[in-house]
Amino acid sequence: MAALSDVAREVLESGHLAHLATINPDGSPQVTLVWIGLEGDEIVSGHLGDHLKLRNVRRDPRAVVSVESGGRTNGLDHYLVIRGTARVTEGGAPELLQRLAHVYLGPDVTFPPPGAPGGYVLRITPERVSGVGPGVETP
């Protein structure tokens, strides 16, 4: 496990879209964009349905999250690329999505609507952090 620096943690909790890459059954890359947050040392995303990305990481847990973090150094946009190992837990998606909706959509937003299924939480343990700008260095 690579411990995340405080700066990296701040980036990952600041409402930047995450590009999530996983491996399809045929070995090809799959990419979707997701909301993320942190729970302890794991990067988490909430999913009401059992999407392809979740089925992918149950079979092959190797995943990459990349995030454009805002700001520039020498004209180059800042970003983080985090390789990690993913796991899926059942339930808790509505609560996580509501927490993330406040970050990504606004403090007054209600999402998902009441009665949403428990869904799934995707949890990624960071193993390597690279990129450009603040948060790349590990503590």
Add this chain to the structure above:
Amino acid sequence: MAALSDVAREVLESGHLAHLATINPDGSPQVTLVWIGLEGDEIVSGHLGDHLKLRNVRRDPRAVVSVESGGRTNGLDHYLVIRGTARVTEGGAPELLQRLAHVYLGPDVTFPPPGAPGGYVLRITPERVSGVGPGVETP
């Protein structure tokens, strides 16, 4: 091949960073951020060195490019995810990088410096376009 809509073409030529996912020799996903442009129907990026991503696509040409394209619909950020087949050609990187530097850095920027090696151009033929917002629909 999936023909790109005019809107998708505009997004891909507007200086948005591209998250490029390829497959490592061990089958894990690799993600780097690159500048992109279009040449005909191919998404192109220029590289002065023979990076891992280039070696990856020579072995397994399946690649995904994802781009945050700006704007929102119902609070959701617009983005494109483009699956495609990649190939690498030799030479031409300095000219392409100079063209892209004008888009990504500014009209007065000189990059790379004179005397840069010919390098490589990564060329991705789009096969499927998905995402949220303008450019997702194919013509």
